[in-house]
Amino acid sequence: MKALVKAKAEPGLWLMDVPEPEAGPGEVLIKVLRTGICGTDLHIREYDGWARQAVRTPLVLGHEFVGEVVEVAPDVAAAGTVAPGDLVSGEGHLVCGTCRNCRAGRRHLCRSTVGLGVVRDGAFAEYVSLPASNVWVHKTKLDLDVAAIFDPFGNAVHTALSFPLVNEDVLITGAGPIGIMAAAVARHAGARNVVITDVSPYRLELAEKVGVSLALDVRGSKTAIEDGQRRLGMREGFDVGLEMSGRPEALRGMLANMTHGGSIAMLGLPSEEFSIDFARLVTSMITLKGIYGREMFETWYAMSVLLEGGLDLSPVITGRYSYRDFDTAFDDAAGGRCGKVILDWTA
Structure with missing residues (x-):
């Protein structure tokens, strides 16, 4: 089968023929239809400092996808939870199932998480195998492009719904695709004012399309x-x-503009350590919560219900390319004048 592979320990990706994966015990085999390009994929393509530490070559990239189940292992078939023909996306964090948090039902806090497309071969391929416990079956009709980005949409939902939003004033710093999706969720969930900041006029224009109260250019x-x-x-x-x-300046500006007793959910991952005004944090009694990934699978239920309730993510998706044009697609995704970029594995 064709797959996008990090074949060498150097910048670049390669479209290659690789063996088709098999559905092992407890697993399903999925024919990939669409995939989304993530910032993680851009880091791996560039082979920056993080990628050099995290990735071992050769590796098939990709963790944002939608596809059709073509085969299930016998034990999965017996359970009846997933069947051939199901349209599915996948939770890209594979957990151990035996640590304290996993056994307590807090799988998103597993200390031994393995990343699809980072440690285990991923979904930038014609087929991908995945544990059935990581598969999300789409029960209602859904646009394939939207289904392909359930992973980052989940990040947005997990972050946005960490605190009550009804009639609240919400500040979002960073109008990347996940920030814009979080703005759409906050508005849909009943926030009074939703303000988003960025330094990209293009992305601020995208944010306006999902109904933010204000999109603020904070340059200078x-x-x-x-x-x-x-x-x-x-x-x-x-x-x-x-x-x-x-960004350090974004969190500092947010802290300076929170009400007493306010709450901050932090998804943005800094590239290095930085200082904040802890006196402000303490004396204003502000709650600061770190967010990573999605709650399994409560966030996935919330995503599906939000879309069924009319939440529109289409403004976030700005490009679709055949997987054969992956270089152009990655250049688009890395250029900044885009939202989510989709690879079509049927074209």
Whole structure:
């Protein structure tokens, strides 16, 4: 089969013929239809410092996907949870099942998580195998492009729904695809004001399409968020913050504009350590919560229900390419003037 492979310990990706995977005990074999390009994939293609530490070649990339089940192991067939013909996406964090958190039902906190497309061969291929326990069956009709990005959509939902949002004022720092999806979720979930910040006019325009109250360009401005509060008639700061950028200045600006007793969910992953105003954090009694991945599988239920309830993610998807044009697709995804970029494995 064809697959996108990190074949060498150097920058680049290679479209290669590799053996088709098999459905081992407890697993299913899935024919891949669409995949989404993630920032992780860009890091692996570039082979930066993180990728050099995390990835062992050769490796098939990809963890955002939708596909059709073509084979299930006998024990999976007996359980009746997944069947050939099902349209599925996959939870890309494979957990051990035996640690304290896994046994307590907190699988998203497993200390021994293995990443699909990072440690285990992934979904940038014509077929992928996955444990049945990691498969999410789509019960209702769904656009394939949207189904392909359930993984990052889950990050957005997990972050946005970490704290109550109804009638609250929400600040989102970072208008990348996940930040924009989180803004759509916050608006759909009943937030009063949803303000998003970024330094990319293109991505701020995308954010406006999902109905944010304000999309603020913070380039060269130390008061953009304060000015935004005044424009909205806010008096006491933001109730909920969703930090999606991983930038020190973004978190510092968020802390400076939170109300007393506010809550911050932090998904953005910093590239290095940085300082914050802990006196502000303490004296304003602000809650800071780290977010990684999705809650298994509560977040997946929430995603499906949000889409069934009319949440529209189509503005976030800005490009689709045949897998054969992967270089162009990756260049698009890395260029910054895009939302989510999709690879079509049927074209």
